[in-house]
Amino acid sequence: MHLLPELASHHAVSIPELLVSRDERQARQHVWLKRHPVPLVSFTVVAPGPIKDCEVTRRIFNHGVTALRALAAKQGWQIQEQAALVSASGPEGMLSIAAPARDLKLATIELELSHPLGRLWDIDVLTPKAKFSPAATIHCRLAAACCASKAQPSARVEKPIN
Known part of the structure; x- marks a missing residue:
């Protein structure tokens, strides 16, 4: 599920492209939630400025993917499906994880706070019924x-x- 840093596009994204990309991400999330009745972890990189896909953002993303997978393994949670892609808004990961949604959200918050790169990650936990605050x-x-x-x-x- 890792992305190759050397394949980064270095595209300077416009605001309209960014907004379309976010709408497309939301649509993908909706499809995943219909396919899997378990919580969905949606993972992106916080990247200021117009270049969202570069070697650095991909490396940050790859560290996050590794951390999320290690978290699931440590907790004994099964990852039912996972995917990584790059959109105009940068690297994105989606992981359907069979775990109690509240426990998953608390664990991802702790991961964001404790990992050296955690503040550069945006990890959301969504369920078929609701998204956490x-x-x-x-x-x-x-x-x-x-x-x-x-x-x-x-x-x-x-x-x-x-």
């Missing part, structure tokens, strides 16, 4: 999408980083 940012405790959508002044978000 989005992760909150460390800074303001609002949904991460709130900060990403620039609802927060960038200086306020960047201050703790600098």
Whole structure:
């Protein structure tokens, strides 16, 4: 399920392409949830700027895939299906994992917090009935999408980083 870094496109994605890519991801997730009655782990890389598919994002993705597979093995959870692909929004992974959704979400949150690359991963757990609440940012405790959508002044978000 790993992606070859040397095959990265280095395409500078436009906002319309990014939005279409996200809609397409949501449609793929819907199909997977219909096919498997178990939770779906949707995994992407947080990549600022217009280039979402490069050697670095693919390496970060591959480390995340390895960590997710190790997590499932450690917990004794069966991965029923998995796939990796690259869209305009960068590397994407989907893993259907036979596990209690709440336990899976808590474990992926811990993985994001404990792994050295975890803050560069966006791991969502979806079920056929519902999606768990989005992760909150460390800074303001609002949904991460709130900060990403620039609802927060960038200086306020960047201050703790600098």
